[in-house]
Amino acid sequence: MQPDSLYIGIMSGTSLDGVDAVLCRISDDGKPSFVARHHEPFGPAIRQQILDLNTSLHDELHLAALTANTLAKTYATCVSGLLQNSNVNVDKVRAIGVHGQTVRHQPALGYTIQINSPALLAELTGIDVIGDFRSRDIAAGGQGAPLVPAFHAEVFKGPGTRVILNLGGIANVTILRESGEVVGFDTGPANMLMDAWCERHTGLPFDEDGKWGASGQVNLPLLEKLLTSQPWFDQPAPKSTGRDMFNMPWLESILSQFPDTLLPADVQATLQHLTALSVLTALERAGVSSPDLFVCGGGARNSAVMQLLRELGATSAKATDVLGIPAQDVEAVAFAWLAWAFVQRRPANLPQVTGARAERILGALWPA
């Protein structure tokens, strides 16, 4: 085993379900192989704190600093879980790549904020920490997101045109063409609205397998309104989005234009359609109809959405497990790979995806 080829990737995304972490070995030419995974769910308090920080609050700088410390401690718990599971010594890990927690994303205004305390994580783990992966791309005029298309191109390219679809809180796609061309962009909301609606009406944090939504009927006027009331859906790439744009107040403002006799399960069914249709419409606009979809993120486990993707136009929709990386691990492995790219001082953004003026080395180092 090459002692310097083990990397940890830590992702806590916009769904706010918790932290996904992986330990993987990365070869000299950037190919990852899996060693161990660890998931640390968020408790209700930290989850609410992060949700609160997505909007303006009294003394939010104070709350952000405390939340950053709590997150770093949770990330450190993941690291020790990984090392225990795999029997690997801390000094064998070359670096941790950690995303942090997005609470604002405003690339047009020149910023994106990922709450994090990489210094505390370095202190708690004794491992080099690479964080702050998005800000350099934004400084170069880019969206700072999505970043994973470069990683998808590295690990998932294959014969024909492949489309990688991440169904996280937000959905994003990467189109990998046989010619080597890579296109990627966010397509809109996925789990974040479905989770919030499910929690409000069933008390459960998410709609397991999409069963509750599948028990309802899509409401076509509501679907139409959701798709047309946000001009962002029609904007060309480069594009990215977040909770700043798609959130419960946005959904509620649209629902207020409909009779309150709408059944909650029908709204959930309509949100499932919104997820699938916004993905397929955006792909069609990018010149890909009837895609072969390889799906990652927690939404790959939502059988109802996976079925809708097939019914509404995809030739196939399979979890990325068939390409060698389990759906739930893809983003965490991507951040291990981004850390590897930083260590190599290798640029990791794709300017044609993010809109940055050129390639840039992404991230910053907090030494052990």
Ligand SMILES: Nc1ncnc2c1ncn2[C@@H]1O[C@H](COP(=O)(O)OP(=O)(O)OP(=O)(O)O)[C@@H](O)[C@H]1O
């Ligand atoms: N069995 C399941 N059935 C339906 N949905 C599920 C299931 N398991 C997980 N999910 C969904 O997946 C979500 C977590 O997905 P994931 O970890 O990919 O999101 P994320 O990384 O936070 O988001 P993003 O990619 O936008 O940053 C959960 O909040 C839930 O909505």
Ligand SMILES: CC(=O)N[C@H]1[C@@H]2OC[C@@H](O2)[C@@H](O)[C@@H]1O[C@H](C)C(=O)O
């Ligand atoms: C600003 C931000 O955190 N964006 C996330 C979010 O979650 C999915 C989608 O929106 C994607 O653009 C991005 O995450 C992945 C890891 C990315 O940068 O590729």
